[in-house]
Amino acid sequence: MADLATVTDLENRLGRSLTADEAARAPALLADASALVREFTGQQLEAVAGDVIVLRPVGSLLRLPQRPVTAVTLVEAIAPDGTSTAVLSGWSWDGRDKVDLTYTTYSVDFTSPAWRDRMAPDTYQVTYDHGYAVARPIVVATVCAMVLRTLLSPSMTAGMVAERIGAYNYQLQQGAGAAGATVTMTKADEKALARYGPRRFGTIQVEAG
Incomplete structure (x- = not known):
């Protein structure tokens, strides 16, 4: 199953090419973000x-x-x-x-x-x-936002928004939810994807096999 956004989508939003370190991490983060979006919406979204x-x-x-x-x-x-x-x-x-x-x-x-x-x-x-034969713009934008929060995070530690190695200093973001090593979905992401989310209906899906 293809990712819901691409490295090119990330670079278009950054206005530059990914660095070597960013390019090494981007594919896994795109896959993780796509999986989270599909889990939240219950939809495959691609054709x-x-x-x-x-x-x-x-x-x-x-x-x-x-x-x-x-x-x-x-x-x-x-x-x-x-x-x-x-x-x-x-x-x-x-x-x-x-x-x-x-x-x-x-x-x-x-x-x-x-x-x-x-x-x-x-x-x-x-x-x-x-x-969808053509990726939905809001889905691409949301996946990119999820990935870029993590990719551009100054630390692999969730909640840390500043870090200095010499005479080590760090600063924690006030409140929870700052990106760390893994992608996460925020309430804003869920709101953006709400129209693609699950509908309530009575038909029962049966497990095959």
């Missing part, structure tokens, strides 16, 4: 084709968790034995994030004698495309 997810519906609706949904290519019912699937037809996608199963039919007859005494399917496997 993904052919993603497969298993969901339980609420009523007749499946709500797809990754946004924006750009295509839904296949919906299958997982049979009561938990292993085989049946392709569905007649389902509809609302063009946003919901698949309606109201008028679906199955490619397998689950009412046949082989399935007569078993439960009907209650989990569905959806293949769909999602994400």
Whole structure:
């Protein structure tokens, strides 16, 4: 999975090239910041084709968790034995994030004698495309801000904003949250990413395997 910002994005904001030490640390910090953003939002954010997810519906609706949904290519019912699937037809996608199963039919007859005494399917496997083809500017800006706070920190010790080696002196920032050796997410970062954060809905994602 690609990072949500690049070294070039960092340099554009700095107005200079990274130093050798900064360039050595930047890839890991970009990866860490990207992971924190994805964890907070619950979104992959980059374009993904052919993603497969298993969901339980609420009523007749499946709500797809990754946004924006750009295509839904296949919906299958997982049979009561938990292993085989049946392709569905007649389902509809609302063009946003919901698949309606109201008028679906199955490619397998689950009412046949082989399935007569078993439960009907209650989990569905959806293949769909999602994400942004072009990185969202606010996401890039937030990731860069997270990385640069750490990359430009005068010390690897969190909270330290000044340091002098000769006749050693240091100064701590008043309050918590100053960057140290690792990237962190601030309340301002969370606010900037709020529109990409998790939505509350009833569809249940089922662990595959």
